[in-house]
Amino acid sequence: MAGTKRIWGTLDPFFEGGPVLGRTVANVGFLDALLKADPFDEYHFFLPGGQALAPLRQHLERTAPRMLEGERTRLMLRDALPDRLRDTAYHCFHLSDCITSQPYLARMRNRLSERIFPVTGPIHSLSYAGYPKAFLQHLWPGTTRRDAIVCTSTAGRRAVEGYFGQLRAGFGLDETTHPGPRLECIPLAVDADAYAPGEGEEGGPTRVLVFGRISHHSKMDLVPLVRALHRLVTDGLDPHGVELVLAGWAEQETHVLDTLSHLAANAGIPMSVVLRPDEARKRELFRQADVFVSIADNPQETFGITLVEAGAFGLPVVASDYDGYRDIVVHGETGWLVPTMGPAETPDVDLAAPLNFDSHYHLALAQATAVDIPALAEALGRLIRDPELRAAMGAAGRDRVRRLFHWPAVIGQYAALWDELWKEPAEADPLRGLVHPLVPEYGRIFGHYPTRTLDDSVKLTVGRTGEAFYRNRDFPNLYAGLKGAIDLDVVRRLAFFARSPVDSATLIRKVSDVAPDLNVTQIKNHILWALKQDILQTTE
Structure with a gap:
């Protein structure tokens, strides 16, 4: 076995191309922050092929070239994993998502590694119909108390507990023989040092920014937001004193944007749309904004990284009281949480979801979740009319982000968790021969x-x-x-x-x-x- 080095391992690149989504932003932010904090002696990446290896190497050459010197950061293919597990004393393995390979990596560790090191992975979206099978993977006797799922929000943790409860009840699994991993709460984060509040424009309209996926079936229905602004106009708000800015990734079809544009025009509210902005344009949009709004109504959302970004930019946030949003926004201090109402049971969706496209059942669930439009209008109205309140809430939000959602602080929580997991008992011998029932022999x-x-x-x-x-x-x-x-x-x-x-x-x-x-x-x-x-x- 290698000496006393502290070695961190993973099966994932964390860095990936494609659309700028919350998951991809969070994963690359984690990677960059981990290597910047540098709490380990070595970092081993076991990747599925060259298509993942080459882009990661290029990213590291740009962002952390010193980590490639002297092989402190090693990029290997998965074929090398068994031999490495036999002869290397790993401190932990951390994956970019708990629903992919975490239990199967634990099985290989149990069979080959001298030490039962911690295996961890975070949650992202949780609401896909195939995910019960993904969480069933975790419920087998080879899971140890050194294995953990990192829940990015308290709402997400309750959802994972709900999955495990349903699976144990449905399959007759006892918690003592099929324990499942520990559930720990550590949030996502941003590099707060990279973001700074803008100065705004004196006398200009109050810019209300929405940033993220512009999708009624996988993020949020924005019609209630336009309805709330229209309500303010009918109550006397000068429509030219406010500007609605929608930015982010939109679906190929344009009928949703057309609908929002027509509703805003009917209310007389100026609205602009910025599609697929790069990082520089994104920062410009946040610095030009006065209020950030996100009214998620979809269970596909679990945390809400854009709310943290808005706080880092010193913006007050108006958000739906939903999912992980309530972990981020302090009602009345850093912004407002708008009440929501949804169904207690969903028998029709539950029956049909496994047979339909993801967008179909997510839309059905979202359209049965209502954001309180009068409360939304009231929260927006208070911030639009009161620049001092905006400034105070924005400053409180930035302070909260720096304390709780800044990557150095969050990486410290991960490092503490990986050390803490070693204190849990784990006997290697009873685990060696265990097969996983979802792995074909x-x-x-x-x-x-x-x-x-x-x-x-x-x-x-x-x-x-x-x-x-x-x-x-x-x-x-x-x-x-x-x-x-x-x-x-x-x-x-x-x-x-x-x-x-x-x-x-x-x-x-x-x-x-x-x-x-x-x-x-x-x-x-x-x-x-x-x-x-x-x-x-x-x-x-």
């Missing part, structure tokens, strides 16, 4: 497909290609995907040892003597591959 399930299976009684001898191979007169074809699994030097020894007929048990012993780093399964795989390449052949 291919040999057992498909072992009847071939004519026979390799057992100790199989008699082997060198094949014609094998005779040429160990004399360097022929060279077998080794596909790129097998270069980490098949050692041609071992195959050459197989051919040499099988010059005279030999049973597979004896052949395995001989190879084990000269290649002690290979286990029996790995040697058998070499034998089978050699049979496939005519390096070995059966004598029966």
